[in-house]
Structures are given as structure tokens and as C-alpha cells.
Amino acid sequence: xxxxxxxxxxxxxxxxxxxxxxxxxxxxxxxxxxxxxxxxxxxxxxxxxxxxxxxxxxxxxxxxxxxxxxxxxxxxxxxxxxxxxxxxxxxxxxxxxxxxxxxxxxxxxxxxxxxxxxxxxxxxxxxxxxxxxxxxxxxxxxxxxxxxxxxxxxxxxxxxxxxxxxxxxxxxxxxxxxxxxxxxxxxxxxxxxxxxxxxxxxxxxxxxxxxxxxxxxxxxxxxxxxxxxxxxxxxxxxxxxxxxxxxxxxxxxxxxxxxxxxxxxxxxxxxxxxxxxxxxxxxxxxxxxxxxxxxxxxxxxxxxxxxxxxxxxxxxxxxx
Amino acid sequence: xxxxxxxxxxxxxxxxxxxxxxxxxxxxxxxxxxxxxxxxxxxxxxxxxxxxxxxxxxxxxxxxxxxxxxxxxxxxxxxxxxxxxxxxxxxxxxxxxxxxxxxxxxxxxxxxxxxxxxxxxxxxxxxxxxxxxxxxxxxxxxxxxxxxxxxxxxxxxxxxxxxxxxxxxxxxxxxxxxxxxxxxxxxxxxxxxxxxxxxxxxxxxxxxxxxxxxxxxxxxxxxxxxxxxxxxxxxxxxxxxxxxxxxxxxxxxxxxxxxxxxxxxxxxxxxxxxxxxxxxxxxxxxxxxxxxxxxxxxxxxxxxxxxxxxxxxxxxxxxx
Numbered sequence: 001x002x003x004x005x006x007x008x009x010x011x012x013x014x015x016x017x018x019x020x021x022x023x024x025x026x027x028x029x030x031x032x033x034x035x036x037x038x039x040x041x042x043x044x045x046x047x048x049x050x051x052x053x054x055x056x057x058x059x060x061x062x063x064x065x066x067x068x069x070x071x072x073x074x075x076x077x078x079x080x081x082x083x084x085x086x087x088x089x090x091x092x093x094x095x096x097x098x099x100x101x102x103x104x105x106x107x108x109x110x111x112x113x114x115x116x117x118x119x120x121x122x123x124x125x126x127x128x129x130x131x132x133x134x135x136x137x138x139x140x141x142x143x144x145x146x147x148x149x150x151x152x153x154x155x156x157x158x159x160x161x162x163x164x165x166x167x168x169x170x171x172x173x174x175x176x177x178x179x180x181x182x183x184x185x186x187x188x189x190x191x192x193x194x195x196x197x198x199x200x201x202x203x204x205x206x207x208x209x210x211x212x213x214x215x216x217x218x219x220x221x222x223x224x225x226x227x228x229x230x231x232x233x234x235x236x237x238x239x240x241x242x243x244x245x246x247x248x249x250x251x252x253x254x255x256x257x258x259x260x261x262x263x264x265x266x267x268x269x270x271x272x273x274x275x276x277x278x279x280x281x282x283x284x285x286x287x288x289x290x291x292x293x294x295x296x297x298x299x300x301x302x303x304x305x306x307x308x309x310x311x312x313x314x315x316x317x318x319x320x
Numbered sequence: 321x322x323x324x325x326x327x328x329x330x331x332x333x334x335x336x337x338x339x340x341x342x343x344x345x346x347x348x349x350x351x352x353x354x355x356x357x358x359x360x361x362x363x364x365x366x367x368x369x370x371x372x373x374x375x376x377x378x379x380x381x382x383x384x385x386x387x388x389x390x391x392x393x394x395x396x397x398x399x400x401x402x403x404x405x406x407x408x409x410x411x412x413x414x415x416x417x418x419x420x421x422x423x424x425x426x427x428x429x430x431x432x433x434x435x436x437x438x439x440x441x442x443x444x445x446x447x448x449x450x451x452x453x454x455x456x457x458x459x460x461x462x463x464x465x466x467x468x469x470x471x472x473x474x475x476x477x478x479x480x481x482x483x484x485x486x487x488x489x490x491x492x493x494x495x496x497x498x499x500x501x502x503x504x505x506x507x508x509x510x511x512x513x514x515x516x517x518x519x520x521x522x523x524x525x526x527x528x529x530x531x532x533x534x535x536x537x538x539x540x541x542x543x544x545x546x547x548x549x550x551x552x553x554x555x556x557x558x559x560x561x562x563x564x565x566x567x568x569x570x571x572x573x574x575x576x577x578x579x580x581x582x583x584x585x586x587x588x589x590x591x592x593x594x595x596x597x598x599x600x601x602x603x604x605x606x607x608x609x610x611x612x613x614x615x616x617x618x619x620x621x622x623x624x625x626x627x628x629x630x631x632x633x634x635x636x637x638x639x640x
Contacts, residue, residue: 040503041501181529182567182568184571185573188573208502210575211572211574214573214575214578215574238575238576250575252503253506253530254509254531254534255530255574255575256529256530256533256569256574257533258530259533259534259553259554260509260510260513260535265534267504267505271471271473
């Protein structure tokens with residue numbers, strides 16, 4: 001097991017109290033696994049991703065543990081995490097377009113970044129050039145400023161920089177959302193090739209777009225309102241989901257080939273609960289057509305089949 | 321009802337406007353009653369520019385847009401107001417469409433003072449009530465609220481309701497659901513389909529092929545300001561003629577088909593004519609040197625209700 005997260009809780013401080021954005025996440029990612037993390041905005045997926053690499057000022061570590069390759073990550077400790085960042089855990093941020101320093105040439109910026117980790121730019125440069133080739137960037141991008149590159153090129157450049165030290169875990173946060181369809185596909189396929197080449201051991205791909213995950217991920221973890229809803233291999237999530245939220249979400253997605261005239265899709269009525277004082281019990285209860293008395297108690301996230309876990313009383317309880 | 325005839329838009333760029341940049345070139349299509357036409361393109365393809373020209377928000381450089389016999393470019397003053405009674409737009413970001421310091425239903429008040437100054441209160445309230453119900457909003461839940469108290473889907477539907485207060489014939493919907501959450505966006509899409517059922521013509525601008533495929537009768541594919549392919553949605557998606565359309569369709573992430581499979585499918589269907597320009601197979605000017613973009617047809621018919629543009633876009637003359 002490359003990454004193990006158990007009962008991780010990360011809240012946001014606010015004047016009105018703590019926002020329970022990530023409330024008890026327990027899961028693991030195996031070596032060579034690309035795990036997709038899906039959910040709607042505000043479900044806590046980015047919070048989970050960020051907490052594995054850097055908690056920002058508003059985030060508060062509450063409980064839980066994170067183990068990567070047998071080492072416990074001190075995620076509550078800004079300085080202590082420095083030892084792991086970039087080398088063991090790395091991130092491709094959501095806005096790769098603006099992730100690079102605009103006043104430095106890309107090569108110089110990469111050099112400075114490597115030096116800050118105690119690595120020599122000259123030693124790594126041959127490998128850097130090889131990887132630029134691999135993602136289809138010319139070597140002279142290193143002598144250019146970020147502004148001279150297109151969105152897709154910047155995205156690929158950031159991907160190369162983020163994985164230069166062969167991190168064990170790579171967190172890719174909504175990296176395809178701002179791109180055009182054809183670029184989106186190239187970037188997603190590059191991600192998979194990074195895993196295949198062994199540049200990264202395992203990967204967590206955060207997105208709201210399930211269809212991108214179907215194309216790239218080995219397994220998918222669905223979150224809802226700060227809680228884990230369901231985790232299973234990709235094909236199981238897409239074709240045989242068990243959690244009512246996953247089912248409804250997937251059946252609401254339009255696809256090429258589905259026409260309104262032939263098949264009318266339906267959304268999920270209502271909206272997710274506020275996480276400042278979330279309701280007790282199942283957080284999907286208010287929107288769930290299957291909700292019953294038991295749902296006022298919190299459903300545990302239980303394994304129902306090998307590699308398939310669900311948090312729903314209807315699936316795991318006695319009246320399943 | 322709405323008809324675009326070789327519409328172009330040029331911008332002056334560079335020092336003292338010395339250069340001309342073409343944002344839209346020779347775009348022609350019609351939007352009829354009870355029809356959804358989707359305008360699909362990647363960023364920078366000019367799809368929003370076309371929407372803005374239809375809404376008379378920017379000037380038309382060349383060509384004409386005619387709506388029910390009125391030339392949109394020629395109208396002035398009171399005629400423009402009359403035009404806006406029939407043609408309205410809803411845009412991408414529902415949160416920035418509202419003034420955050422006023423209540424959201426102020427958009428209705430503004431319609432009233434502009435277009436219906438003499439209508440008594442009771443009659444107006446009934447009208448608003450009916451408009452809200454037709455977009456499946458509960459008046460009690462959305463009236464008298466500030467924008468931040470409502471969800472993105474509710475705000476977007478309020479804007480559609482606002483347009484419905486007028487005697488609307490054409491609605492320009494520019495990426496109206498791309499900012500909404502997956503579980504609620506389909507409801508807004510279904511709403512558009514219902515409006516179409518009531519005889520409204522909708523220009524649906526999107527970058528997402530699966531959304532266009534879901535609701536529209538007619539599809540127009542744009543690339544760098546030019547229409548590359550258009551026609552009946554089933555024909556364009558089922559039997560794409562232009563290589564760019566094929567690339568787009570094979571890059572869309574689908575939920576039940578992997579990228580490689582889609583690509584193989586398209587290859588298998590039309591592998592033999594890959595490379596030769598369909599446009600020039602049907603259209604052969606006698607003298608290639610005199611063949612300027614200005615006097616040749618922008619599109620060539622490949623089958624009933626299915627047109628294609630030249631494969632070599634704006635790159636001079638494509639020789640077969």
C-alpha cells in the first residue's frame with residue numbers, strides 16, 4: 001500500500017465556527033494505482049488533496065493519520081512536511097496556468113526549485129529534456145517565459161516539473177477542467193503515461209468530471225458533503241454503483257449519443273447541506289429517495305465486496 | 321426566424337489598429353421556431369462573438385443578421401428595445417450576472433420599468449409567478465433573496481424566467497450550465513428543451529459536445545471563427561465529415577466508451593476518404609488562382625441537411 005489515510009478530519013476556521021469540509025476519510029491507494037476523486041463543488045475533494053501536501057492558513061488539522069510508503073506524514077506541521085514535499089508527495093495545482101513564476105525563464109525557475117531541494121539542475125537536466133520530449137514540448141521552452149506558452153503547454157510543463165524528482169504520490173487537482181476537449185485528452189493521457197513510465201508511483205486525480213476518470217483512473221472515490229460515499233474500481237462505479245448518490249449522479253450525465261428526444265435525464269433535486277453545522281446522520285438524506293428512519297444515524301463506510309466500499313444503510317444495513 | 325447570412329467580425333489590433341484580426345468569418349445558419357441550434361467550438365472559436373452579435377452587443381463587420389424580417393444591424397433607438405422584447409441572452413456566470421448588493425429579483429423590476437411601466441401590481445405579480453413556475457422555481461423560495469442566498473442553478477433559472485417575462489422568440493444561452501454542478505445542470509438543460517417545446521428558438525452556445533448532442537436539433541461546429549461543419553445533430557455526430565469534427569468527437573471523454581474505441585469506430589466508418597477535402601470534392605472552381613474566400617460558398621452540402629467547410633481552414637486554397 002502506497003498511501004493509507006485513516007479517519008482524516010480537516011476543518012476550515014471561520015468566524016461562525018468550524019466548517020467540516022473533510023469529516024473522516026479512510027481509504028488507501030495501492031502502488032501503481034490512479035485513484036480518481038470525484039464530487040461536486042464543496043464536497044471536500046480539494047480539501048482532501050490539499051491536506052496531503054499543504055494545509056493553508058484557514059485549514060485546521062483535527063484528527064486522523066496519513067501514511068505514505070510506511071512513513072507517517074506530519075501533515076499538521078508546515079515545516080516538517082517540507083522534507084516530503086516535491087520528493088515524496090507532489091501536486092499539480094488547479095491553476096497550472098498561473099503556477100509558474102512569470103518573471104523567470106522556465107529553465108531558471110526549475111533550477112531554483114531543484115536547488116531548494118538540494119538537487120543539482122545540471123545533473124537532472126538530461127532527464128528533464130527527455131521528459132519534455134515525452135510530453136511533446138521542445139527543449140527551448142526552458143529559455144522562454146511562461147507567458148510565451150499556451151495553456152496546454154503550460155499545463156504539461158507544470159506536470160513535468162512536479163514529477164521531476166519521481167514522487168511517490170502525485171495529486172492532480174482539476175487539471176483538465178480549464179482545457180479544451182482535444183488538449184484535455186492529451187493532458188489526461190500524459191498523466192497515465194507518467195504512471196506507466198514510473199515517474200510517479202501512485203496518483204490521486206481530483207475532478208468533478210466522471211467521464212475523464214472513466215478514461216484514466218483505476219478506481220474512483222466519490223465524496224459527498226465532506227464524507228466518503230463510495231469507492232470501487234472504475235468499471236464498478238460507472239456500471240454498477242451502489243450508493244444512491246453515485247447512481248443518481250451518473251444517470252444525470254449527458255453523453256454523446258443520448259438525446260433529449262429519446263431519453264430524458266433527471267437531475268438530483270435539492271442541494272448539498274451547509275457544512276458549518278451539517279445535519280447528523282447521512283448527509284445525503286434530504287435529497288435521497290431511499291432515505292428511511294435509520295438514516296438519522298451516520299452510515300459507516302464499509303467494504304461490501306473486495307475493493308468496493310459504500311457508506312449507505314440501504315446497502316450495508318440489515319434491510320439491504 | 322433568426323437568420324445569419326455570411327456574418328463576419330474583424331477586430332483592429334496592433335499599434336494604431338494596423339492589423340486586422342478575424343474573429344468570425346462567413347458564418348451562415350438559421351434558428352427556427354421550436355428549434356435548438358448548438359454552436360460548438362473550443363476557446364477562441366468565436367462562438368461567444370456570434371452570440372453577442374445576435375444580441376446586438378457588438379457590431380457586425382460584414383454580412384447580416386435578420387430576425388423576423390428586421391435587419392439587426394440597422395435598427396436604432398426604440399426599434400432596439402422592441403428587438404430585445406423578442407431576443408434575450410443568458411450568460412455563463414450566474415454569480416456575476418447579478419449585482420450582489422441588490423436582491424436577485426431586482427432583475428424582474430428592471431424588466432417591468434423598462435418594458436411594462438403601465439402594468440398594475442397584481443397583474444405583474446401573477447406574471448412573475450407564472451414565469452417562475454415555468455422554470456420550476458418556487459416563488460416563495462427565491463423572491464426577496466440576495467444572490468448569495470441562492471444556488472447557481474436557481475440564479476440561472478431566475479435569469480431564464482426574467483427573459484420569459486417578455487414575448488421571447490429567441491434565447492441566446494451562452495455556456496449557461498458550465499458553472500453549475502453536475503447534479504443540477506441537467507435540470508437547466510431540460511428546462512431549455514421544454515422552452516423549445518413551446519415554440520422558442522434557442523441558440524445554445526457550448527464547448528461541451530455531449531450537452532449539444534443532448535438537446536439540439538441542429539449542430540454548428542466552429543473552429544477559429546469559421547464553420548467547419550453543420551447540419552442535423554444526428555448526422556453531424558453520427559457521420560462526421562470534417563477531420564476537425566472527428567478529432568473533437570474522438571476526444572470527448574465518454575462514460576461508457578474508452579477513447580481508443582471511439583477513435584477506432586470513426587476510423588472504421590470513414591477511413592478511405594481521410595485526407596481528401598470533401599469541400600473541394602463537391603466544389604471545383606475552374607481557376608484555382610481566382611478562388612478567393614470572398615466569392616466562393618462557405619459551405620458545401622454533403623447530404624441532406626449536412627454541410628461541410630473546406631478542410632484547410634483560412635490557409636489559402638486547398639488543392640485536392
